[in-house]
Amino acid sequence: xxxxxxxxxxxxxxxxxxxxxxxxxxxxxILALTGKSPADTIDAMATATQRPRxxxxxxxxxxxxxxxxxxxxxxxxxxxxxxxxxxxxxMAAMLSAALAGATFMSxxxxxxxxxxxxxxxxxxxxxxxxxxxxxxxxRGVSEVISTIMLNAIATYLVSYLLNPARLAQATAGSNxxxxxxxxxxxxVPGLPYPGSTSKVFGLIFLAVLVGVLxxxxxxxxxxxxxxxxxxxxxxxxVASGVSxxxxxxxxxxxxxxxxxxxxxPQLLGSSYGYALDFPPGLGFIxxxxxxxxxxxxxxxxxxxxxxxYLDNTANSLDVAGIPRExxxxxxxxxxxxxxxxxxxxxxxxxxxxxxEVGRAxxxxxxxxxxxx
Amino acid sequence: MPHQADxxxxxxxxxxxxxxxxxVIANSDVNITVxxxxxxxxxxxNGAGKSTLMKILYGMQPPDEGxxxxxxxxxxxxxxxDAIRAGIGMVHQHFMLADNLTVLENVVLGSEPRKGLGLxxxxxxxxxxxxxxxxxxxxxxxxxxxxxxxGERQRVEILKVLYRGARTLILDEPTAVLVxxxxxxxxxxxxxxxxxxxxxxxxxxxxxxxxxxADDITVMRRGxxxxxxxxxxxxxxxxxxxxxGSELPVPELRESxxxxxxxxxxxxxxxxxxxxxxxLDDVSFTIHAGEVLGIAGVEGNGQAELVEALMGIRVPTxxxxxxxxxxxxxxxxxxxxxxxxxxxxxxxxRQGVLLEATLWENRVLGHQTRPPNARGPLLDRRxxxxxxxxxxEEYDVRTPGIEVNAAALSGGNQQKLIVGREMSGDPVVLxxxxxxxxxxxxxxxxxxEHIRRARAxxxxxxxxxxxxxxxxxxxxxxxxxxRGRLVADHDPATVTxxxxxxxMTGAGRED
Numbered sequence: 001x002x003x004x005x006x007x008x009x010x011x012x013x014x015x016x017x018x019x020x021x022x023x024x025x026x027x028x029x030i031l032a033l034t035g036k037s038p039a040d041t042i043d044a045m046a047t048a049t050q051r052p053r054x055x056x057x058x059x060x061x062x063x064x065x066x067x068x069x070x071x072x073x074x075x076x077x078x079x080x081x082x083x084x085x086x087x088x089x090x091m092a093a094m095l096s097a098a099l100a101g102a103t104f105m106s107x108x109x110x111x112x113x114x115x116x117x118x119x120x121x122x123x124x125x126x127x128x129x130x131x132x133x134x135x136x137x138x139r140g141v142s143e144v145i146s147t148i149m150l151n152a153i154a155t156y157l158v159s160y161l162l163n164p165a166r167l168a169q170a171t172a173g174s175n176x177x178x179x180x181x182x183x184x185x186x187x188v189p190g191l192p193y194p195g196s197t198s199k200v201f202g203l204i205f206l207a208v209l210v211g212v213l214x215x216x217x218x219x220x221x222x223x224x225x226x227x228x229x230x231x232x233x234x235x236x237x238v239a240s241g242v243s244x245x246x247x248x249x250x251x252x253x254x255x256x257x258x259x260x261x262x263x264x265p266q267l268l269g270s271s272y273g274y275a276l277d278f279p280p281g282l283g284f285i286x287x288x289x290x291x292x293x294x295x296x297x298x299x300x301x302x303x304x305x306x307x308x309y310l311d312n313t314a315n316s317l318d319v320a321g322i323p324r325e326x327x328x329x330x331x332x333x334x335x336x337x338x339x340x341x342x343x344x345x346x347x348x349x350x351x352x353x354x355x356e357v358g359r360a361x362x363x364x365x366x367x368x369x370x371x372x
Numbered sequence: 373m374p375h376q377a378d379x380x381x382x383x384x385x386x387x388x389x390x391x392x393x394x395x396v397i398a399n400s401d402v403n404i405t406v407x408x409x410x411x412x413x414x415x416x417x418n419g420a421g422k423s424t425l426m427k428i429l430y431g432m433q434p435p436d437e438g439x440x441x442x443x444x445x446x447x448x449x450x451x452x453x454d455a456i457r458a459g460i461g462m463v464h465q466h467f468m469l470a471d472n473l474t475v476l477e478n479v480v481l482g483s484e485p486r487k488g489l490g491l492x493x494x495x496x497x498x499x500x501x502x503x504x505x506x507x508x509x510x511x512x513x514x515x516x517x518x519x520x521x522x523g524e525r526q527r528v529e530i531l532k533v534l535y536r537g538a539r540t541l542i543l544d545e546p547t548a549v550l551v552x553x554x555x556x557x558x559x560x561x562x563x564x565x566x567x568x569x570x571x572x573x574x575x576x577x578x579x580x581x582x583x584x585x586a587d588d589i590t591v592m593r594r595g596x597x598x599x600x601x602x603x604x605x606x607x608x609x610x611x612x613x614x615x616x617g618s619e620l621p622v623p624e625l626r627e628s629x630x631x632x633x634x635x636x637x638x639x640x641x642x643x644x645x646x647x648x649x650x651x652l653d654d655v656s657f658t659i660h661a662g663e664v665l666g667i668a669g670v671e672g673n674g675q676a677e678l679v680e681a682l683m684g685i686r687v688p689t690x691x692x693x694x695x696x697x698x699x700x701x702x703x704x705x706x707x708x709x710x711x712x713x714x715x716x717x718x719x720x721x722r723q724g725v726l727l728e729a730t731l732w733e734n735r736v737l738g739h740q741t742r743p744p745n746a747r748g749p750l751l752d753r754r755x756x757x758x759x760x761x762x763x764x765e766e767y768d769v770r771t772p773g774i775e776v777n778a779a780a781l782s783g784g785n786q787q788k789l790i791v792g793r794e795m796s797g798d799p800v801v802l803x804x805x806x807x808x809x810x811x812x813x814x815x816x817x818x819x820x821e822h823i824r825r826a827r828a829x830x831x832x833x834x835x836x837x838x839x840x841x842x843x844x845x846x847x848x849x850x851x852x853x854x855r856g857r858l859v860a861d862h863d864p865a866t867v868t869x870x871x872x873x874x875x876m877t878g879a880g881r882e883d
Contacts, residue, residue: 222740222749229737232726238685239715239723240738241706353780357772 019338048316052195061308068286078231084147086283087154093263097274101180125260133252178275381444383571389438416592461538623845629662641691666847674856714794718805763792784811
């Protein structure tokens with residue numbers, strides 16, 4: 001929204017960095033109180049960082065988190081709270097996995113097959129979010145309530161469909177059931193990461209593309225302008241010829257479509273099927289990442305990386321005898337304190353700018369000056 | 373509080389108050405003595421430092437220098453709570469009431485009466501009734517604030533302050549949102565309060581009001597008090613000179629520019645509100661190119677609904693709107709704007725600007741589909757910025773740049789930006805609701821001049837205003853709206869504000 005000046009960049013960083021430091025202090029205090037050594041924890045995390053695998057996995061988690069965050073941010077930008085990203089991506093991942101793994105898909109060329117899978121996921125995600133949009137514009141149902149309920153419905157619908165009698169089959173030698181495995185012709189090859197057997201999701205490029213499109217649409221198009229205007233003041237947007245109902249529908253559909261992408265890197269890059277152990281809860285992580293990244297395309301990328309990194313170093317804490325839950329505590333504290341910090345910075349900004357304007361202008365003109 | 377019979381100490385005495393913001397001195401050496409049991413007016417242009425001074429007195433900001441004494445005792449306020457404890461209450465210009473709560477709930481909010489663990493609403497209700505009766509406020513505790521008119525809401529605000537035990541009331545531009553009849557009622561209330569021994573500090577820049585209600589007047593200019601006068605020894609003209617150092621501008625049109633080409637034609641426009649009440653009833657009028665049609669009326673008689681129906685924000689129940697021979701009754705707000713309808717809304721913060729967006733983004737607002745702001749589906753950022761610079765220049769928007777947020781500008785400058793924006797892109801009709809409300813004299817004169825110039829350039833204007841001098845001075849044709857109907861036409865050349873005022877209230881009408 002504003003020009004980059006050293007001061008505004010510094011102000012922009014003050015809140016997240018401050019929140020991070022605060023969260024570190026809180027966690028250190030909790031560790032110390034429970035008789036664990038904060039130094040050991042940092043040590044364990046630092047050791048984990050040196051393993052290339054941790055980094056590769058962090059990047060992979062971040063890819064997923066970033067897509068979830070963008071999905072949430074599209075709604076946030078117009079004060080629409082799409083809490084349903086979680087249900088949307090699970091429905092989308094499940095149904096597109098069934099499509100991609102279907103026998104008739106084997107004959108389709110790889111590129112087309114991947115494209116079809118992704119488009120199907122976007123359509124399913126958009127449709128699931130569209131239900132909430134429809135309820136909001138026709139019946140005035142709060143999207144918060146409806147998307148939370150749709151999450152629950154999605155959970156049951158997915159477990160109903162993920163059944164050998166329907167879209168799934170039992171995995172040999174385990175209790176897991178999964179959609180039919182997507183064979184090599186439908187997979188997205190990963191990128192090797194030096195020193196690690198884990199590959200980086202090939203669909204990281206999809207996440208980057210989504211980020212670039214998000215930035216472009218919001219700051220360069222009329223649609224993006226109307227979206228932001230609606231978020232800043234619905235009444236002003238209406239008076240300016242923006243159809244708020246239409247904006248609600250469009251932004252929910254787009255948010256849902258992006259939510260549909262959330263499961264794709266994992267599905268096409270590593271799981272190759274939607275199984276009982278497909279990662280849940282990504283939609284809620286998306287909310288936290290979007291909050292921390294302030295809905296900014298780059299900010300959300302940084303916070304997605306941080307989130308992924310924290311999640312993946314948590315594993316190494318167990319080894320060091322430190323409860324891994326400390327990472328969840330830290331993430332929670334970061335989100336809570338960053339929300340408070342952003343508000344403080346925002347108020348400071350408004351005041352500073354008013355003073356700046358006052359300083360630049362001196363006093364109001366008197367009548368003589370105006371009429372002369 | 374016991375009353376002293378012989379010369380009581382001043383209710384409030386401010387001496388040598390100075391307040392600096394980085395680079396700006398908002399108040400310098402301000403001295404005011406407010407006698408107990410009087411209405412004391414503080415007048416000055418916007419930006420003269422009145423608001424800063426009141427924030428200091430209300431404990432919202434500490435002064436850099438100077439002392440405050442209440443009832444003769446020196447005090448120092450760290451927060452409004454301290455000020456309230458010392459018996460000073462503030463009624464803000466913008467009401468701070470929760471619409472979906474009742475009067476009772478609003479009044480007790482933050483100082484809830486407790487009885488054990490529960491809330492003692494019965495006691496609060498009795499206390500509200502008692503205060504309301506004692507000062508003739510006519511406030512009913514169980515009504516929903518949403519259902520109250522502007523004047524009633526203001527009385528609730530006053531009652532809220534009295535409920536907290538205030539003996540000195542600060543009223544920040546209380547008449548800015550009121551029409552003449554409501555102003556009279558308010559002044560009646562103020563006299564009642566005064567009679568009960570309360571002290572009123574009244575901030576305004578409307579001189580005739582000040583002269584009619586104040587016992588003492590202090591004039592501020594450029595952050596300092598320049599004069600303390602008594603209303604009996606001063607004229608409005610003299611006060612104006614003290615305020616701005618020159619005469620006030622007068623709204624007036626020069627020669628008629630009215631043509632016979634109808635631009636906006638409205639037939640039988642009817643709007644039924646959500647509650648089934650007819651808020652706009654069979655309204656018909658025509659505005660020609662180069663004509664200003666003024667609509668006078670007490671607030672809440674259908675003006676807002678008329679404007680919103682014209683702009684396509686509210687769907688009319690019946691009627692037809694024609695813009696330059698095109699039926700736009702069912703057209704969307706965007707289509708109307710693209711067809712050349714400009715809109716200066718009544719409440720600029722609600723409908724006119726995005727406070728947390730830059731000036732150039734605010735230039736785009738409402739014009740986002742047209743050059744110079746857009747090229748197809750893309751925003752033309754460069755074009756929008758260049759045109760914002762032009763508006764800032766031509767409309768004298770006082771700002772250091774176009775990248776600052778609208779919230780950083782004063783209300784008058786925001787309004788100039790809005791007027792500049794709505795006059796851009798060759799509008800054929802301008803719907804202007806209170807275009808000069810809350811702006812200072814200089815900006816007011818500038819806005820009038822722009823409307824005059826556009827009118828000479830064949831613009832058709834619908835002007836709604838609570839300022840009767842503005843209406844009479846700026847209109848070619850005048851209509852009065854009462855309970856949703858256009859009830860009378862007046863010739864602005866001959867009508868007086870008094871005649872208009874009585875037509876607005878329906879006095880002198882046969883039915």
